[in-house]
Amino acid sequence: MIRIGEKTVQRLLMAAAFSAIGGLLLIALFIFKEGLSFFIETGFRRFLFADVWDPQSGLYGIFPMLVASLWVTLGAMLLGAPLGISVAVFLVEFVPRSVMRVVKPTIELLAGIPSVVYGFIGVMVLAPFIRSTFGGPGLSLLAASFILGVMILPTIISISVDAITAVPASYREGSFALGATRWQTVRMVVLKAARSGIIASVILGMGRAVGETMAVIMVAGNAVKIPHSALDSVRTLTANIALEMGYATGRHREALFATGIVLFVVIMILNTAAGVMVRKRVSGKKG
């Protein structure tokens, strides 16, 4: 067997890695190039913390949308993460493998459904339900969080399922041998061993929630005001970009790209927070 030169393989892989990372960098640069000049000219006060968004009269305040984005993402994570991880644990630990093998692809089907379909289901079913049971316009922060929570389930469930199945059986046997119940084994051994995979699933799920465009536009109502209750209609940063990019020209377009930059920074903060929070909680217990 001719041995492919180890060096050439290394170089090939490095080339692939750098082209992939190069591509991703290109997008980040593209967003920053288009939006940075606007960001510097307008400055934080009139952009990030102003709360009137009216491009026609040159007002570009995105504070209400920043608040809305954080609330919607938080809502989606409160629904998606615990539900997703519970389903993953249940499928791997408490259900026969044959059942899991059927259920997992069907759950992943949720990932294949276009978000515009979720949007329509939200407008035609979820919003009227919220309006009749809780009042308000129906198209609201609650509706957006619920729909996003459902949409990130496949990401969180399938990656967590893989992380949990990857935990070697010997870990579980060791714990059973010490008389632990299955749940104690899961809590004390399995989840800790699968922790990095589960964190990855939560982070990717959150990324998907923050990045979702179409479904959020259709169910959130898109009113530009700071939500005082979950029933208020809100507009997230992402929705704002998608809503107006089709018609935006000149400074308005630059403002939307600047919103993209803000979004990028928000995601960075959320990712670091998620990583730190989980690490601290876990080490806290060990300490």
Place this chain on the structure above:
Amino acid sequence: MRLSPRLTQAFVVSLLGLATAVTLVILIFVIVFILRKGLPAIDMEFLFTKPQDMGRAGGILPTIVASVLLPLIAVAIAAPLGVSTAVYLTEYTRESRVTRLIRFGADCLAGIPSILFGLFGFIFFVTILQMGWSLLSGGLTLALMILPTIIRTTEEAIRAVPNSYREVSTSLGATRFRTTAKVVLPNALPGIVTGIMLGVGRSIGETAAVIFTAGSSLRMPSSIFDSARTMSVHFYILAREGLSSEKAYGTAAVLIISVLAVNMVAYGLMNRFIRKRS
């Protein structure tokens, strides 16, 4: 009030079961909602003819072809690139600030809204590189969109492979590449397939980014340089421009059935592969 372990176990398991039941109910509700509205529209003519009258009549064959080609191109680009990047980050470099920075960058890009990917694709691939609205521009843009997910899931899958396998393979005289190809990747396959399937799902369901890059021409694509409209974009236009909700949900129903079929086939293949080995 400390519950006995047996009681907490029963309580927690029923809670987890409830969570699963809720998820499955939502899943079934979404599927039934779409199929109930969409199945009546599906017949031979709907599946095998071209759309007429702005999609109010005729079939959706070109969109089915586009929905097969586009994710294929996206995954054909993103899977090798993503897996190689993940292998490079885990097997070929030491965990350092640089690898952590790359991983962090990938996580953040996984959160960028698809509309910005679409605009990037429009300006970079469509205009600057003169590729025009085409399946290639769309495929490249989608590849960049699903790359972070594939890189991250592959990395997690590789990291889950026990180190003892690497040591055994190395002690038997395998080079690092052979160890990766023959022992690490085959055992990380489930995680990799999951990442790719999520990528396929995302690229099939994407609308905003695709409209700006692959375009939304209704003609049958004859090469990857032709513009084409995927089923998701077709649903997007039919439903949002209020042309025909019956045809729109028919398209969505066909989409769901094909995605479910693809998922089942992919997992069937992978499970057969794994059962043979362990």
Place this chain on the structure above:
Amino acid sequence: MKPLSHRFRILILPIVAVLSVLTTGCGRGKTSVTLAGSTAFQPFAEKLAERYMLIHPEIGVTVQGGGSAVGIQSALSGAADIGMADLVRLPAEAAELQPVTVARDGIVIVVHPSNPLSGLTMDQTRGLFCGKIRNWNELGGPDAAVTVVSREAGSGTRTSFEQIVGDIKLTGDAIIQDSNGTIRETVANDASAVGYLSHGLLSEKIKALQVDGADCTTEAIQAGRYPLVRPIFLLTRGAPTGASAAFIEYVRSPDAQKVIGESGLIPAIQ
């Protein structure tokens, strides 16, 4: 037992074969005309392109969406030969482009079918959308808070609607939807909603209101009695030439204008 690397090689072969076949495709055989822009006019442009290609099979016409701004941008950058825009007043960037009116679109105010109202005056419309009239009982309707539904800032339909009705400052808590279809769905599912959309989308799920006593019909518009109308432009960089000019001529031809009239828009030329 074939080790995995063999199977990978076997797997990769078909993918490469498929891709190579596709890359050889006929490519740019015939001369082609590309249109891009307004999502509202896109379906109509596709229908006209379909008919045009029956008459002139040697010319390939492709139609893209993306919104009026993309239409203007593509026409300027040459990514598209003809831009499509449905804005009453074109923005400054479009100054270099030469607009040709090919159709007109009536904007109709819609409410939930259960809403007893049959029409609004311009002032009542302005009051509703500015948030001065907050409850339907102020207009003789049921005692219910008004849900105002509008398009996103910059959309052709909204800009035209606000410019024609005059000095509208949209109420802060208006629901914003970004397409005719979603506005129709939102109004159809909320008994106290009021919105506006292209008259081509009217259906039994929503109820159209008269404006100053006039219904939104073709002859009312052509007679000038119905005020909420906006033009649809095809934009080219400088005077249209070659295949683009031919297509635009076709769109303004009586045959094409008849098709436009039948499929839900108002012909530009009687």
Place this chain on the structure above:
Amino acid sequence: MEGLYSGETMGPMPVKFSIQQLSTFYGSVQALRSLSMDVATNRILGVIGPAGSGKTSFLRTLNRLNDLLPDFRVEGRVLLDGSDIYGPDTDPVLLRRRIGMVFAMPVPLPMSIYENLVYGPKLTGIRDYQRLGEIVEKSLRAAYLWDEVKDRLNLPALRLSGGQQQRLCLARTLALGPEVILLDEPSSGLDPISTARIEEALAELKSSYTIILVTNNTKQASRVADETAFFLMGELVEIGPTEKIFTAPGDSRTEDYVTGRFG
């Protein structure tokens, strides 16, 4: 270059490994402290000593498996048939084909028994189905496992019992056709019968391989090893013929360890 035994009268033996002032470091932690010894060809060297005395680290330095660890560093020289394995022109991959290793916990690769056995040979380019079959049979017989598995070679290796898995790992190493076999506590966790099987196999293999057996089971060393080395805290305390080490050790620390008073 001929290496002589330290203080041994039995005439010069051909030397497989000549280790000179070998020290190893994991980052700042030092594992081995300037070890010098010779390992004779085609004999079994037993390496005994308490846990953490550097026995395993020594073993993994010989076949450069420690290269996998990011911050591993070596000082001194390890000569294999006279050439330094840490020298610039040594290809670690070829080196590992000459030095096979059996791990403490049996780690069959998640493949069938057959694939586990042909994994090594295929890497060296052997493709001929017939030849592979011979290698599989020869190595399984040498590991005393042939009769138990000869008609179910397609079975996934993970389905074998603990003892069978360990013998499979031995067979897998033999299939590579190495010159040296390193064994890292091969019978830890094995039942007495499987342990006896392994020891029989080693005694048989001595004639054609140099064997280094790391074990914390002093009885096993005394039963099987020709020479024995006693490691303590990363140092080589003493090395010599097995019965000398076990009956009249030169160093009091060896005596304490061998008689079981500590460690």
